[in-house]
Amino acid sequence: MDIFLQQILNGLVLGSIYALIALGYTMVYGIMGLINFAHGEVVMFGAMVTISVINALSGTGLPGPVLVLIGLLVAIVACMLLGFTVERIAYRPLRGKQRLAPLITAIGLSIVLQQVAILIWGRNYIPFPQILDHDVVSFFGASITKLQITIIVLCLVIMAGLLLMVERTKLGRAMRATSQNPAVAGLMGVNVNTIISATFVIGSGLGAVAGVMVATNYEQAHYYMGFMIGLKAFTAAVLGGIGNLGGAVAGGLLLGIIESLGAGYIGTLTGGFLGSNYQDIIAFMVLILVLIFRPSGLLGEKMADRA
Numbered sequence: 191m192d193i194f195l196q197q198i199l200n201g202l203v204l205g206s207i208y209a210l211i212a213l214g215y216t217m218v219y220g221i222m223g224l225i226n227f228a229h230g231e232v233v234m235f236g237a238m239v240t241i242s243v244i245n246a247l248s249g250t251g252l253p254g255p256v257l258v259l260i261g262l263l264v265a266i267v268a269c270m271l272l273g274f275t276v277e278r279i280a281y282r283p284l285r286g287k288q289r290l291a292p293l294i295t296a297i298g299l300s301i302v303l304q305q306v307a308i309l310i311w312g313r314n315y316i317p318f319p320q321i322l323d324h325d326v327v328s329f330f331g332a333s334i335t336k337l338q339i340t341i342i343v344l345c346l347v348i349m350a351g352l353l354l355m356v357e358r359t360k361l362g363r364a365m366r367a368t369s370q371n372p373a374v375a376g377l378m379g380v381n382v383n384t385i386i387s388a389t390f391v392i393g394s395g396l397g398a399v400a401g402v403m404v405a406t407n408y409e410q411a412h413y414y415m416g417f418m419i420g421l422k423a424f425t426a427a428v429l430g431g432i433g434n435l436g437g438a439v440a441g442g443l444l445l446g447i448i449e450s451l452g453a454g455y456i457g458t459l460t461g462g463f464l465g466s467n468y469q470d471i472i473a474f475m476v477l478i479l480v481l482i483f484r485p486s487g488l489l490g491e492k493m494a495d496r497a
Contacts, residue, residue: 196332197454198447203338203407205446206345210400211423212430212438213352214393220369220433221389222285227296228276230420231303232269232394236401237411238311239265244319254321258406265398273394277387300417307413318409341403348399349439352392356435365389369433418470422449425477431487440489449473 211233218226240261247257280299284292326333356362367375368385376382404419405411422445430441453469480487 193454194451195330197450199329199332199334199338201447201450202342202443203334203446204450205426205443206342207400207403207407207419207442208423208426208446209349209439209442210345210396210403211419212427212442213349213435214397215424215427216430216432216435216438217365217389217393219427220435221365221386222281223289224281224292225296225424226276226281226390226393227293227420227424228299228303229393229397230416230418230423231300231307232272232276232397232416233401233404233419234307234411234413234416235272235303236265236269236398237405237415238307238316238401238413239268239398240402241316241318241405241411242311244321248319254319254323257319257321258402262399262402265402266395269394269398269401270391273390273397274387276394277390281390282383282386300420304413304417311413313413315410315412318405318411320409322406337406341407344399345403348396352396353435353439361385361388422470422473425473428477428487429480431489434487434489437487437489441487444488445473445476448476 211229214229214232215226218224218229240258243261243264244257247260250257252260276299280295281292284295322337324335324337326335327339356365364375364380364385365388367378367380368382372382375385401411401416404415423442426442426445427438428441429445430437430439432438449469449472452472456469456472
């Protein structure tokens with residue numbers, strides 16, 4: 191039971207991050223019917239920029255949490271600008287084109303951003319400065335750090351705030367109108383270009399926060415880190431029902447728990463044939479099963495039905 195509870199806690203931490211990233215995928219898909227495979231690299235840039243800012247300010251004597259907060263704010267702005275630029279330059283000219291063109295562009299853009307990261311930060315792993323509290327809290331025999339508790343709580347608060355924004359604000363209504371029918375939304379006075387750009391900007395800001403969470407939790411960052419975590423977050427979005435914000439949250443949390451439980455018990459279930467290092471295959475096995483038995487995801491499509 192101690193092991194089971196420990197894996198659940200680990201899964202909640204991982205799933206919260208997946209859910210936060212999955213929201214970026216599902217927002218863009220809900221508005222444009224496009225899978226932005228470069229979103230994982232935005233997450234990576236958020237982590238890298240934060241570490242760079244912290245290292246640059248390390249001699250100022252500021253407390254660790256303040257340094258992280260400053261780095262996070264800079265990363266959010268940088269990633270928002272990156273998301274805006276990506277939409278404006280790479281995706282906007284391809285609207286209305288054959289669906290294969292934006293897909294190939296997204297994959298190519300992902301590779302380009304990885305190479306840009308190599309030019310700036312190199313190929314080696316970059317350690318996250320040891321400036322945060324990693325004290326362990328015991329919970330019914332399992333353990334979780336204060337940092338991980340902060341990650342879970344912050345993710346839930348951000349996700350709840352986003353859902354409220356989409357449901358209760360003028361911007362949210364415009365986003366929902368654009369997702370239903372861009373042409374009609376334009377006739378009703380909605381600036382579709384602005385709404386699409388805002389969607390990319392908001393999703394990129396969430397990606398920056400997620401990137402910092404990944405870097406602080408694993409205490410390192412790497413130019414390739416966004417690729418795998420981006421694919422898993424995409425899997426979470428599909429699992430919950432891509433285009434559905436609530437589904438992205440549910441899918442992320444569920445995938446994190448499934449992956450964590452799989453990592454803890456895969457050795458027992460396979461008689462030692464597979465170890466916890468094979469945990470990555472679990473996410474993609476889930477993706478295959480969902481696509482076979484329920485392609486619309488657990489909660490179906492809510493925000494987008496055009497694709």
